[in-house]
Amino acid sequence: MRFLWKKINGNLCRVLQGIIFVFFGLFTLPYTAQGSxxxxxxxxxxxxxxxxxxxxxxxxxxxxxxxxxxxxxxxxxxxxxxxxxxxxxxxxxxxxxxxxxxxxxxxxxxxxxxxxxxxxxxxxxxxxxxxxxxxxxxxxxxxxxxxxxxxxxxxxxxxxxxxxxxxxxxxxxxxxxxxxxxxxxNRVPGLGAEVGFDITDSFLVGNGENLVLKVYGSAKDQGFQKPDVIVEGPPGFSFSAPEVIIDDGGAKAEFIIPVSIAKEAKGVLEGKQITLSLVDGAKGTELKTVSKYKDVPIGTSSGILAFLPILGLALVGGFILNLMPCVLPVLSLKLMSVIKHEKSDYQGIRSSFVATSFGILTSFWILAAAASLLKVAGFSVGWGIQFQQPLFLIAMSGIVSLFAANLFGWFEFLVPGGVINRAVNASDKKGISGDFLKGMFATLLATPCSAPFLGTAVGFALARGTWEIFAIFTFLGIGMSLPYLIVAAKPRLASFLPKPGTWMIWLKSVLGLLLLGTVAWLLSVLFVQVGWVATTLVTVLLALGMAILAVKSLTIGKRAVAISLLAILSLAVPYKFSVSSEKASVSAYWLPFAQEQIATEVNNGKIVFVDVTADWCITCQVNKKLVLEQDEIESLLQKEDVLPMQADWTLPNETITAYLESYNRYGIPFNIIYGPGAPEGIVLSELLTIDEVLSVFEQASGK
The missing domain is CATH 2.60.40 (Immunoglobulin-like)
Structure with a gap:
């Protein structure tokens, strides 16, 4: 009987164990099969x-x-x-x-x-x-x-x-x-734990069939074991397995990587972005950089020769700024001042244009000093970033409004020692201080514009030291001053301008309207940053201020015309806002910039078009109107295998700033196309053309 009871008891225990096991399995099933x-x-x-x-x-x-x-x-x-x-x-x-x-x-x-x-x-x-x-x-x-x-x-x-x-x-x-x-x-570069080694330097050596990329790394603690460097570069360039030289007990490594250039490669490797992956076992670090030859000290003869092409680009880029719409209002003011000179007063014309040129150069030196100080302090810098600050936009709106009031004849008095009033009365003042301030003002208005060659020169400068920044910004200033310097050297050119007459009154009114258009644009940029309430308040205050000036200086009949003009301006700014909002809905196919998705979408066979833009960037708006909003390009951007991303830099944005810096760019516009045929992206020129966009799209598709 006792034996039978033990047997039953043992079987019962096994049954209970089985039931518990089954229930435990059912309880954990959702978490193991489904949750994990x-x-x-x-x-x-x-x-x-x-x-x-x-x-x-x-x-x-x-x-x-x-x-x-x-x-x-x-x-x-x-x-x-x-x-x-x-x-x-x-x-x-x-x-x-x-x-x-x-x-x-x-x-x-x-x-x-x-x-x-x-x-x-x-x-x-x-x-x-x-x-x-x-x-x-x-x-x-x-x-x-x-x-x-x-x-x-x-x-x-x-x-x-x-x-x-x-x-x-x-x-x-x-x-x-x-x-x-x-x-x-932890095996993803930059995502996991500290790997204990870094890439310290890279540069090109030789050219043609003898082109070599050298990469240097340093390691802590255990040192390098079996390191390797994998290079990703632009289409047409391939990078062989490196020769590895380990030194200093494993603390340092040199990688000598032969570079092969295919026939379809466009241009040279120098200046193009490459991605370096330094791998040692299961650990790795990654660095995006711009391929370059080893830096040569500028003080040496070879260093100066290597620096000359960049200075040439800066000179050309500065000159082209005069052709951009941002500088048009100031050029028009300068035209008026020349017409007022006696045609035989060559010395006066020369002094006026030299003063304006010096004002331009001084502004560029101030920008260079500010950029250098910000770099030393560890801040990110870029071309035109002051237009991201609402106070700067409000100040510029006020100054341009006073220039317009001066051209309309509403503002003629001079407050002693008042810098702004000196600038405003520059059209009538015979001294050189007004011409000097015009040059400075022209530079300020030029900064939201980017021109061909300008982006390359500024990017090179802001990636270097103080000496290079000042040298390149000086040549930018000389380039922008060239039209003024030419007239200063040959003042007889002024004789080709028409003689003063009643037509000048109408011309001044037209130029004043152009300046009011500039004010409307500045306020539209302000609207994006601070909203409609603050922008409306600024607009009303500016309109009231100009109305007071008009009432004080005009006859009753002209007052009505002036006040009507200001009312139109006050209504035009909100209309500008509504047009912008309407355009935003029309361009709904643009997606917000998401850098982390680019590689994934390219791996899935898609083409990614990135447009870094801002409302204060005039060149960006030109690109949008003349290229990106054309039917041929819009239909291309809306295809299923195309992902258009727009990065809005109207306001300060650290992510966008870092993205630009990764391509050695410090200003906009910046457009780049990624695709299966160009996973690292192909950078487009500052001024876009439809043919260029179509060509790069085809190249990036890899077909």
């Missing part, structure tokens, strides 16, 4: 699944996941830049629910060599981290993705795998797969 990973998608040579680092979404709705591959021996898949063959892994999550955005990351790859061909990718196992942001963190997220990848051994086979995972809403806590996700997050 998707089922494996098995293929003959690999298997793939999605894993998540969190069981639930948490308060923010931001979760790091991974696309996990396990490959059979000898098989490999590919990095974002696969090398001489292959195509990169991609993940399409378009069919997901409650997904706002996501970013795909690339762990450090390894170099594979086969029959003289080099490829970059992964073998055995790899997890590609990607971070998602839920649309609503209070609701579940269901990710439905298609992973496209290529497996190669002796043969290459493309695969597509459909993977699905649900992440429920709730308080965040780590999943069972958090460890492997974190492991590969």
């Amino acid at each position: 990973s998707s089922p494996w998608i098995e293929e003959e040579f690999s298997r793939v699944r999605m894993v998540t680092g969190q069981e639930t979404l948490g308060e923010t709705g931001k979760v790091m996941l991974g696309l996990q591959f396990e490959l059979k021996e000898g098989w490999k898949t590919y990095w974002r830049s696969p090398g001489d063959a292959g195509f990169p892994v991609s993940l399409d999550l378009a069919e997901s629910n409650n997904l706002k955005s996501w970013q795909f990351y690339w762990p450090v790859p390894h170099r594979f060599m086969l029959f003289g061909l080099q490829t970059f990718g992964y073998s055995k196992e790899v997890v590609f981290p990607f971070e998602i942001q839920a649309e609503d963190p209070q609701k579940d997220v269901t990710l439905r993705g298609t992973a496209s990848y290529l497996l190669c051994k002796e043969i290459c086979i493309p695969f597509d795998a459909d993977v699905t995972i649900r992440i429920p809403a709730g308080e965040a806590f780590p999943s069972l797969e958090a460890g492997i996700v974190d492991t590969y997050v």
Whole structure:
């Protein structure tokens, strides 16, 4: 009997254990099968699944996941830049629910060599981290993705795998797969933990068939073990496996990388962006830089010769600024002052134009000093960034309004010692101070414009030291002063201008209207920054101020005309705002700038067009009207395989500033096109043309 009871008791215990095991399995099933990973998608040579680092979404709705591959021996898949063959892994999550955005990351790859061909990718196992942001963190997220990848051994086979995972809403806590996700997050350059080594320098040596890229790295603690440098560059340039020289007990490494240039390569490698990935085992760091030859001290003869082309670009860029619409109001004022001179007063004409030139140069020196001080203080600097400040816009609106009032004959008095009043009365004053202030004012109005060659020169200057900044800005000033210096050298040219007469009264009125148009533009930029309430207040105050000047100086009949003119201006500014808003809705196909999505979209076969613009950038508006809003370009930008992004720099934005600096640019407009044929992007010229945009689109498509 006792034996029978023991047997029953033992069986009962086993049954209870089984029941507990089943219930435990059912309880944990949603979190292991659903919350931590998707089922494996098995293929003959690999298997793939999605894993998540969190069981639930948490308060923010931001979760790091991974696309996990396990490959059979000898098989490999590919990095974002696969090398001489292959195509990169991609993940399409378009069919997901409650997904706002996501970013795909690339762990450090390894170099594979086969029959003289080099490829970059992964073998055995790899997890590609990607971070998602839920649309609503209070609701579940269901990710439905298609992973496209290529497996190669002796043969290459493309695969597509459909993977699905649900992440429920709730308080965040780590999943069972958090460890492997974190492991590969730490293998993404710049995303994970400190790697212990850096890229310290890179430069080109030689040219043609003897062109070599040298890269230098330094390591801490353990030093370098088996380092490698992978280079991504523009189309037509390929970079061989480096010769590696390790020195100082592993603390320093030199990489000598031969560069091959294909026939389809456009231009030279110097000045183009490259991406350097320094890899040592499972760790890596990444640096985007502009390829250049080793810096030569400017004080040496070879350094001066190397610097001359940049100074030439600055000279031409400064001269072209005179042809930009920003400087037109000041040039018109200068024209009026010349006409007032006696044609035989060559000395007066010469002095006037020399003073204006010196005013331009002084302004450029002030800009150079400000840029140098800001750089030393650690601030980001750029061409035209003062137009991001509302107080500057208000001050400029007031000054230009006073210039307009002067041309209308409403403002003739001079306050002793008043700098603004001296500038305003410059048209009538015979001294050179007014001409000097005109030159300074012309430079201020020129800063929101970018011209061909100007961006290259300014970018070079702001990436260098104080000496180079002052030298380049001086040549920019000389270039902008050239028309004035030519007249100063040959004052007889003034004899070709028409004689003074009653027509000048009408011309002054026309020029005054042009200046009022400039005021309306400045206020429209202010509206974007501070809103309609503050802008309306400034507009009303300016209109009242000018109305008071008009009432004091005009007859009753002319007062009515002047007040009507000011009323039109007051109404024109809100109309400008409404037109801008309407245009914004028409151009709804432009997406907000998201730098982190560019590589992913390109890997998915799309072409990405990035337009960095601002309301205060005159050249940007010219590009928009003459090129980007033309039917041919608009239809191109709205294609399914094209992703147009617009980065608005009207207000200060550190992300956009850093993006520009990564391309050695410090001013706008800046337009770049990425695509399968140009994953690193192709930079367009400052002044766009339809033919250029179409040509670069075709090149970036890789077809």
